[in-house]
Amino acid sequence: MLDVESLSVKFHTRNGSSTAVEDLSFTIDAGETLGIVGESGSGKSVSCYSMLGLVPCPPGEIQAKSVDFNGKKLLQLNNKELRKIRGGRISMIFQDPMTSLNPFMRIGEQIREAICLHQDIDKNQAKVRAIAALEEVGIKNPEARFRDFPHEFSGGMRQRVMIAMALATEPEILIADEPTTALDVTIQAQILELLKQVQQQRNLAIIFISHDLAVVKDVADKVIVMEKGVVIETGPAQEIFSQPKHDYTKKLLQAIPDPDKALKSNEHNNSDVLLDVAALYKSYQRTEGPFWRKRKVEQEVLKNICFNVYRGEILGLVGESGSGKSTLSNIITGLLDASSGSINYNGRELRFDTLAQRKKVQLVFQDPYASLNPRMTIFDCLAEPLLLHKIVEKPQLQEKVEGLMVEVGLSKEVIWRYPHEFSGGQRQRIAIARALACEPELLIADEPVSALDVTIQAQILRLLAELSERKGLTMLFISHDLSVVHSLCDRVIVMDKGQIVEQGDCDSVFKQPQHRYTQSLINAIPKF
């Protein structure tokens, strides 16, 4: 159906030309799923956008022997002809359903717009179709929800709306660009199921772009592995995943967290309690109603949280978005106050009144791009906590900063650079170095690897495991990714809707989950 032969995309900018995609060839037929796998910057999205005229030229330059869609040469079509295909016969869905729908427009209107554009029917018929499309993707009560705005839907529901919009025009090919990356694991499983189902019903061809190998393995018939714009390996999915030929593919597969190969030998003394959280509650008060008859509404976000963190262990905290895990970490670090309950640290109530107390608990955040001050050099960034806590004197400062850099696996020559000169993984190392600068006892890592590519993720996880072992650092590792937690942590806590539903030894929780929620979480992980 779609036959692409040596597609290349170049970008010409003032700083010279760069090649985003080089010599990409593939074919896809009705009912097939083609997976395109690669890390960020590998050119997997650009290649699909370029076929449909979504890459602005200039600065882009697209070349190909042929891009043939049912006899039509896509690259030779003019704008108007291409628009008929784009969105009509080849539809797309995108990564972030939160931002991919127009927040100012009712969702029904957005779907109807797509239908009216590609099909010669009037507005009322289009509305009927749109409602049918919403129903098909599992939106309950579609007539009423037709008039809702995107913000009135949850993330998973919004992705369903996106899918409804893409399918409403009855396309032959659906390009799904990281469609489940921004979603929780149980929602991801539902969306993947939905895609498989509509594919069967409509004999749809799907191009599935993802960085997540497990997901691609789950859905794809054929796979293309890309790195830096170049196709590394291509073939049937089974073959690629069971007998990868190329080193890069092997490296990608090895980077997937493997619970059987624990990153860390858990030899620690389980009796020494460092952090003791008991009967912790947190609720927010909201006011409802007009100001002359306001009433207060209590919303509980944490209910009866009790757990211990033992000295030297890595404790995983797992939950989906909205489960309260970030609220909990904010309370432990003193950024929020609990409504009731107690947190004891080393046998005494945890307080952050003095610098010395503050220094014991440190944080590493999710987004290494946003969590480093872009106007401070790495030296300043690391020196600030060192001077603040009087850990070293001025003369030894540079030596200490260099030592920290080496400790997290970076070169000590680069300390005078600014954050934008580093890659995401390097920045996360810097963020870890900054936390280590305070010589903390407890490190709270809030989704520290979820913004990173899988190979980088593996490196950072190894670094964390190593640091915990070498320095005897205690760690609270917060993540939505169960396999990451399984491979790194000693024990795990599972949270759902503000409550701890299960806690225990990592291996036993993952192998024999007791609670229904944990079971559904574990079942939702794409199996490898």
Next chain:
Amino acid sequence: MLSYIVKRVLAAIPVLFLVVLITFILVRIAPGGPFDEERSVPPQVLENLNKRYNLDLPVHEQFFSYVGNLLQGDFGPSFKYPNRSVTEIISTGAPVTIELGLYALIFAMILGCSAGVFAALRPNSWRDYSAMSTAMIGICVPSFVLGPLLVLIFGIYLGWLPVSGWGYSPGDKILPALTLGAAYAAYLARLSRGGMLEVLNQDYIRTARAKGLPEWQVVIKHGLRGGLTPVIAFLGPAAAGLLSGSFVVETIYQIPGIGRFFLQAAFNRDYTMILGTTIFFAFLIILFNLITDILLVWLNPKLRSEVFNQ
């Protein structure tokens, strides 16, 4: 929504009261008085004048009697124009000033927003640079330079438009509106360019393109709503600036608006006139900011539902 509006209107009352209080104190502190002239007035006459206008009373009593009258809609007599009350002057001048401001605002919106959107569609191209440098000039050239320039070109050399007056001959409202609106058009151009640039990089614009919408529909149907948000946020302050800044234009074009009285009152120490015009402008400024805020909430579905559900 209603609850939100009521709350905002109630919050405006103490603001207005403070404006009255501060202005009242400031004009009394300022040296000189309404009856100080180069030609000195006999003491007996001055005493009578002070008595007539209650200026012989203690300041706090003057204040309370002024506020009392104000609550009944009476701004008091003008000290400078003994035959006319401040209420009368404002009610004849204000409609003219408001009309002028409105035309200027409409002109500024149309020119500014289209220039901004035009520039944002091709950032860093000649289109962008020419639109934005014109806007920069518009911001830099003050209205007392632009006004006479326009009069010279369109009124005298080309003879297309009348050079002064308001409502006496057809087209005499055009030049004043252009002069007053030019600087705001330039500001709005910059704001709408920035807003559009941000919105056009959003994911949902990519979605709109992926649907197969033609580019003009992408911009108009999906881009404008979000892109013009900063413009709407600026409308409140802009309307206030247009109204209170109109005295230059009113003087150039001989327009019987309120702006001239505003300025002259300050020079003349015409206490009641200063207070009256200040309160009037303060009221308008609060009103326009309120309208802007409501518009911003209304245009954003998420905020709208939050405010509704309050």
